[in-house]
Amino acid sequence: GQQVMQIPQYQHVQEGEDFTTYCNSSTTLSNIQWYKQRPGGHPVFLIQLVKSGEVKKQKRLTFQFGEAKKNSSLHITATQTTDVGTYFCAGMDSSYKLIFGSGTRLLVRP
């Protein structure tokens, strides 16, 4: 079945440093979505990428969707303590089903 792998599992950075998490799917995706989950909280939708090679920005966050629509990345510039949480990618194939990656937990030292 379809699998979505995400690395790294953990990332511990100093406040102000950059952070990147990567997502790879075993199959071509129709779209990819990114979610953030704070400790003890629920996943919150961040963005959806649909087009091959698409790049979207939200303030310090940059999201990319690969040309082959099988991989994606999230980059945070100059992390802040408010960025702490687990970032999940979720790939949608030709059906409606979202397959979540295992997540990258970001810890930020003040």
Next chain:
Amino acid sequence: NAGVMQNPRHLVRRRGQEARLRCSPMKGHSHVYWYRQLPEEGLKFMVYLQKENIIDESGMPKERFSAEFPKEGPSILRIQQVVRGDSAAYFCASSTAVNEQFFGPGTRLTVL
């Protein structure tokens, strides 16, 4: 403009009891999804429902688990004869058609 609502937020059951988890989707959303999350892990798809229909239950264990989304009222995830391995956070999400999903706060189930 209430978001997705789930209750209870925390549920404690003894082995062998039944657990009923409820989810009210966002207003106007007719698609409901249930996910399970174990500690330190990602979300695992369980079931996708539309009103009165189960569209896909491929992620749900064949035994003891069932889900419904009746014409009136919330969606229900029911776990019969719970075991310790059922302890997890259960999240419900809703959407309009095939679109971004809005998650509820989750139900944390603990089986003693």
